[in-house]
Amino acid sequence: MEKEFLHIIQKNQGIIHKVCNIYCDTEDDRNDLFQEIVVQLWKSFPNFRKESKVSTWMYRVALNTAITTFKKSKRRPDQNNLTYENFQIEDEKYDTETEENIKVLHKAIQQLTGIEKSIVLLYLENKKYEEIAEITGITQNYVRVKMNRIKKKLKKLMVTEE
């Protein structure tokens, strides 16, 4: 079982990296959260009956952990880490404009609330409203309403960042 679990996580670790990146400001926090998510996934793995997709299960556990994780003290964010340095642009898609856009998008996302971050992440990951509703536990209609509000908020924030 452990082998199967590690294989799944290794193959889909991008999900965990993305969640850690939008919920944490510092490298240390990202590493702590990454480990906590992996541990929680391992604990819930025996109950994962493969009725839902692996990605849905991983997003659920990862977002639940990120939003409910108790931080004893707030570490001071290292300004150098407030960029997308944990991520890279695929070589063939690289251009300076894309890099700039990613920085602006990331800074705007950092200013959203915990719930907004989770909805926008799932939206950016091309998840359907039905799956977003399944992960967050709210209705599809509310996801739509919420997403429209977030888009407006993001637009404003990105204009400010630019």
Next chain:
Amino acid sequence: MELNELKKTWSKITPSKELDENQLNTMLSKRTKNLIERIDRNIRIGFIILLGLIVLFTLDDFILSPETIEKHYSDLPIPNWVLFMGVFGNVLIVTTFLYFVIKYYRVKKQCDVACDLKGTLKKIIETLSLYQRLFYLALATLLLSMASAFISGMFIGTEYNAEAQGMHLSDIETSQIILTVGITVLLVAVFGGAIFLFLRWGFRKLYGNYIKKLKATLRELEELD
């Protein structure tokens, strides 16, 4: 950047570091308990301590105290209300304890970590509230048994001393009895109040902001739903 470009931009990024299976395995071996798991463990320890207290109080009410009275104060009749107070206190504590155990396992059964976000938030908030109330229950149990033991002890002791001096309880001045009871009630209230305030302050200091944050997140999630 226009909003319709968001997904396009997002799709171009990939994580800069990829962990292999060995590194992931090392993470699993280093695991420790998170806050909720620690609270879960504390609640279970709390249940065991409370159960121990209940057994102790029951033994005291039904075996130890009657034996002591029988041995030393056999000529002294124990009024029914003193016995009733002991039994009532125990029934109250046992009932509340059972209510907590049932409620705890109901909350635990709600969902696991793979539940949806709303369900997870509700579960954690309920677990924390239960933990807080368990604190107060333990305190109330202690104070109730202290108060009940004091009242019965004071009554029987006074009556015994009065009888030893060839008097009856009704011979003692009412004002003196009222003064003694008043001072004691005040002491119990101050002592109990101080413990209560200290526990409440400690709990809020430890988890106050966390509970507030979780409740705000849940409110945001339920805003229109």
